Amino acid sequence: MRSVMSGNEAIARGIWEAGVKVAAAYPGTPSTEILENVSTYPDVYSEWSVNEKVALEVAIGASSTGARAVAAMKLVGLNAAADPLFNSSWIGVRGGLVVISADDPGRHSSQTEQDNKNYARFAMIPALEPSDSQECKDFLMLGLELSEELNCPVLMRTTTRTSHSKGLVELGERHEPDREIGIEKDLKYSLLPAFTRNRPKEMYERLARIRRRVETLPINRMEMGDTEVGIVACGAAYQYAREAFPGASFLKVGSPYPLPVKMAANFRSRVKTLIVVEESDAFLEEQLILAGIKVDHGQDLLPHWGELDPALVANLLTAAGIPGAAASLLAQPYAAQEGLPVRPPTLCPGCGHRGVFTVLSRLKLWVSGDIGCYTLGAMPPFNAMNSDICMGASISTAHGIQKALGEAAFEKKNRKISVIGDSTFFHSGITGLLNTIWNNGNSVIVILDNRTTGMTGGQDTPGTGKTLMGTVAPALDIAHLCRAMGVSRVEVVDPYDLKAVEVSVTAALDSGQPSVIVAQAPCVLEYKVRMSDAWVVDLEACTACKRCLRVGCTALSLLSPDEKGKQKVEIDPTLCIGCGVCAQMCKFNAIGPKVAEPARA
Amino acid sequence: MDTAYQEPMNLLLSGVGGQGVILASFLLSQVALEAGYDIKQSEVHGMAQRGGSVVSHLRFGHKVYAPLFTPGQADLLLSFEPLEALRYLHWLKKDGLLVYNTVRVNPSTVSSGAAEYPEGVEERIGRSFGRVVGLNAVAIAAQAGTARAANLVLLGAASPSLPFSREMWDAVLKRELASNVLEVNLKAFQLGRAAVEG
Structure with a gap:
């Protein structure tokens, strides 16, 4: 039977057919759909791990029992997982272990690009790279076999095009390897110098075997x-x-x-x-x-x-x-049209991040940002993000800035704030915060807690109370965690209340103490939030000052100029969820819920 | 040597996140599959749901290698919005066909006053290009029962130009669409087809 599948769907199918027992990943475009699809096969235990390093370690543990295991991640995820990748090459495998790196040449959905095939050469393990969906499935299954045959993890590299393009895939049945799964006591799992004297020699001998083996692989x-x-x-x-x-x-x-x-x-x-x-x-x-x-x-x-x-x-x-x-x-008969307005990605109408960035933009603070939807805070009309380096770096780099500035860090012109999402905080922000507290830092950190991994399409986190496979789990309370880590000032604010956000941020900066502000509002897209009917603009009260447009909401748009040449604003009722952030910007009470008389407060 | 290789047919779909571009592309891929072709389909995921342009490549033929094609290669450009038709016009072959929805969707840059929606988009399309079908797919879909079925109107309008029989379309639409929306979508498809067949 043939089916149309994306590369990522085909990889998931291969994971199921090859009898894999454990698959772990952290979401990241273009890899996310691999584990989302694995989770539709209940025979495979699948999980979102808190980050890629953890995901690979989970897979290494599973492999050590003789079970087949897979870890999947986007390109930069493998940087985070490089430590276990190299060491898993040193220890070898029992059950087949495949590490999937989904690279993104052209940076469709990534800050940077890198060729992760280099990791295979560096770690002395084979790299496989499929060209279409069928090969995505076949190579994944071959990779598990090669891993067992050659006693090493195998890297499978895809790119955005192979992961996301769809093509025909021949489907097969699931075959679990006929072997016992159990704990093995073997010194090879302990990477102590005393136990690894011969390991480099063995690894070079293994590499020679790998070199001979690839000459006979039909994929070449x-x-x-x-x-x-x-x-x-x-x-x-x-x-x-x-x-x-x-x-x-x-x-x-x-x-x-x-x-x-x-x-x-x-x-x-x-x-x-x-x-x-x-x-x-x-x-x-x-x-x-x-x-x-x-x-x-x-x-x-x-x-x-x-x-x-x-x-x-x-x-x-x-x-x-x-x-x-x-x-x-070699021919292109028509020329591209010049000067067309672009359609840049924007925060969704009603997004809770909007309130925070409206305030940060107004306060003109230096903002260290992080990786997620909220990176859009760097774009107009907010222009309220001054750095965006890697997962968790919003917190640790701000600490470094403070230490470099010394006393000058407290001057008004050097005021700075860190902004990080909940999933990114769980991924690698917690360690940075711990470091700040331990080393007497005084950063102010806003954690945008929208109860999901928004940018990659809404995956569960340790804060959602649910796992990838849908089982109930403890829901981590971020404010409690921060207090337990020794943060003296922890506040929870409603990001839709601009005044409350501004008061909280200003008080935290004035305090000179390390502070965490948890801005709590569920992702409107993931949780299908609708607070009320669409709000409306009272065109008699509207003075066309355009102040409301500073919130950057796509539900707001300019009307054609009126008889006095003024462009007033209207609200698209199909997009507005009634969050009221734009109304708080209006000095003329022209925006309010839809009632007989527009609200005057 | 691959002597039997013939260049596949290239379809480019362009629109705005939320207009049903991805569903239309999926339905086209299923009809091509029904007709026995090899297919490849490609779109870039990630930020589309946040108001960006959406583009989907669909290719079908006896053998398809690359999942995407390039400007100058499209046999058909199916655009869900006039600006998104103009933006991708140069992807068409010399004798390619443009089918597009004439209803505007303002980019956020336009609604915020940072940019202007270009004047005379339809005239620019007509002037620079010969084989064009422009129709108000939203109004036609509303006649069928819901404005949301504009994507099916556009598929219907494109269908006479594609090598798929009515039976193949019917089989795929009936198989892939939910029963509660099937009737209105079938009607939208037929009205779209009737709009170009006259």
């Missing part, structure tokens, strides 16, 4: 066509190159690390011009060169970062005199 293959041009490619880039040069010969690489160099040398001998087409780093190209295989072209012609596409490959290589590109890709 030559597809011979016209031998004038031979293209080496993997992942999505293979698809782009296949389409750009439909007649050429291909070395389709399924294991970018290690590259099957014997096969590559054979391929080299059969083609006249050898070109490497790859996204992100010159990862295959460098391995070819190291193996003494002549590369005619690679990233001398193709970009070092961003996404490739068929037309880009066809045009750049054609410009360098490479023959055989598909003619249709």
Whole structure:
């Protein structure tokens, strides 16, 4: 039976079919749907872990019992999980262990881009990279088998296009490996120098076995066509190159690390011009060169970062005199229209973050931000976020700034505040806060507690009282936790009350003490919040001052100029949830709930 | 060598988060599957639900490699909003077809006064391009029973240009749409089709 699946759905299917027992992840685009889909298969235990490091450690523990296990994350998640990744390579596996890194060339939904195939070389483990949904399923299952055969974790790298594109997938049944699951007492799990004397030698011997093994894997293959041009490619880039040069010969690489160099040398001998087409780093190209295989072209012609596409490959290589590109890709009959207004992402109408950023914008504070929907606070009309570095950094970098400034940190012009979401706080903000308290920091931290992981589509957190598989769990109270950690000033505020937010923030800054302000309001999208009927603008009271537009709500829009040329404001009743934040900005009481007479308060 | 390779048919859908672009793309993919084609479909997830532009690529043929295509390659551009039609017009092939909804949705930059909705969008579309079908899909959907079915009106209007039979469409719509909205959606599809067939 065939089904249309995204790469992430296909990976989840592969996890189920391969008899995986435990799958763990922290949500992050473009990886999130893997675990969301695994959770629809009750045979697999699946969880949102608090962060990627924890998720991989959970999977390592499961593997040590003989069970098959998977951890999934977005590119930067593997930076957080690098510690257990390297050490799991040192200890080896019992049950198959696959680590999935979903990379994001072109930064569709990421701050940065990086090629995580490099982690495989660094940790001396194989990397597999699928090109479509079918391969996403097949490679995941192969990865688990290779992991057991070679006694090491296997890295599977996808990209946004392979994870999110849909294609046909042949479905199979679930087969659990026939083996006993249990605790094993083995010194290999204790990475003490006394126990690891021979481990580096064993790891190099294992790498030699891995190198031999990839030469015979069917996922690495030559597809011979016209031998004038031979293209080496993997992942999505293979698809782009296949389409750009439909007649050429291909070395389709399924294991970018290690590259099957014997096969590559054979391929080299059969083609006249050898070109490497790859996204992100010159990862295959460098391995070819190291193996003494002549590369005619690679990233001398193709970009070092961003996404490739068929037309880009066809045009750049054609410009360098490479023959055989598909003619249709070289033409674009219509020019792009210039100067069209963009549709930037914005906070949802009624979003609780809006109140906090309206106040921070007004107070003109220096704001260290973090990763989530609220990063949109950096955008107009708020412009109220001055740094946004990595998960949890809002708290720890603010502490570093304070220590560098010394006494000057208390001057009015140096006033700063940290803003972090609840899920990011649980991920890696707690340790930063603990560090601030321990080291006598005085940061003021606003935790935007919307009871979900909003940016990735609304996943549960330790604060929601629910797990990925839907079971009830203790719901962590952030204010209690902060008090227990020694924060002397902890306040809970309603972010829809602008005055209350401003009073709370100002008092915290004035106190000179470390302070946490928990701004509590459930995500309007995830919890389908509607506070009242849509509010309305009293056009007789409206003076067209546009002050309400400073809240940046898409439910508000300017009307056409009236007879005096003034542009008053209207509220879209299909978007407004009645949060009332815009009304608090209005000095003329022109905005209120829909009643016979607009409210005058 | 892949001698049988023929270039697939490329459909680009463009609109605004919440307009039903993703559902329309899914239904198209199911009809292409029903017709026995290999398919690839691609859209970028993440921020779309927060008011951004939504774009979906659907490709079908005997064999499809890449999940996306590029400007100048679309056989059909199905746009849910005039500005989003204009924005992606250059993705069409020389003889490609544009089917679009003429009802505006203001970007947040326009409603906040930071930018202006361009004047004469429909004229610009008509001037720069030949094969165009523009229709008020929202009004037609309202005739069918709900303005929310505008995406089905657009699918209906595009359907005569696609290599799928009425039977295939009927089978897919009946299989994939919830029974409580099926009738109004089928009607919206038919009214959309009738609007272009005259």
